[in-house]
Amino acid sequence: MTRIFLLLFLSFVGCTSIDKKKSIENEVISSKADDYFRVIEGQDEEIDTSLVKRGEILIAYSDCLDCHKIENRAKGPAFLDISKRYPYQEVYIDLLSQRIISGGNGSWGYPVMSAHPNLTVEDSKAMAAFVLSMENLRD
Ligand code: HEC
Structure with missing residues (x-):
């Protein structure tokens, strides 16, 4: 019985980590597509x-x-x-x-x-x- 639970648990963990990897991949692709970057606000200091x-x-x-x-x-x-x-x-x-x-x-x-x-x-x-x-x- 515990073995079955263990198997179920492992396959669950396996699935979620694959999903995570996919969503990270998608993020990378979309950020590349529109060349997105977050601008950090702030005043420039005097240039040396x-x-x-x-x-x-x-x-x-x-x-x-x-x-x-x-x-x-x-x-x-x-x-x-x-x-x-x-x-x-x-x-x-x-x-x-x-x-x-x-x-x-x-x-x-x-x-x-x-x-x-x-x-x-x-x-x-x-x-x-x-x-x-x-x-x-x-x-
Ligand atoms: C092998 C390729 C490669 C070389 C050589 C390289 N860079 Fe980069 N550089 C990258 C990549 C890829 C990134 C983006 C990394 C990321 O996504 O955080 C980057 C990011 C940067 C950033 C922004 C970092 C940040 O966190 O916003 C600066 C500044 C920079 N490089 C300066 C330099 C300077 C100066 C040199 C030479 C001494 C140099 N790079 C050599 C590939 C390179």
Whole structure:
């Protein structure tokens, strides 16, 4: 008797986890279809132009552009979309610099971004500042 219950229980657990997986897959597909992203509200802080310039150069010499383009989606989200999503603020520069170093996934519904453990925090902050300044440079 307990065996039957156990079987029923296991098949129930099996079904729900498959459903869950499907709904996650659907979410990813729909978020890709309309390129949805949630904009984080906030005032931009004053742009540190020398930091931004340094970030631009560092990015040009790194592997970032293998996966990112400025205006269009590629393997990763467009830098312009990233800058539209986050305000240019010290806190977001810090956050994104950590993500650049450790890699990430789940924020944009794309596959995983590779980690860059050899970057210093200083350099990855400059890169994040360049990415976040993009929207302002283009207005
Ligand atoms: C192998 C491909 C790849 C490379 C190389 C790459 N990225 Fe990414 N990047 C991605 C993907 C994919 C995402 C979206 C991850 C997600 O959905 O959270 C992303 C996301 C980001 C984000 C946004 C993170 C967030 O949480 O919103 C920033 C900023 C970023 N990348 C900067 C960089 C910089 C700077 C470099 C170079 C040092 C770089 N990337 C190299 C693929 C890549």
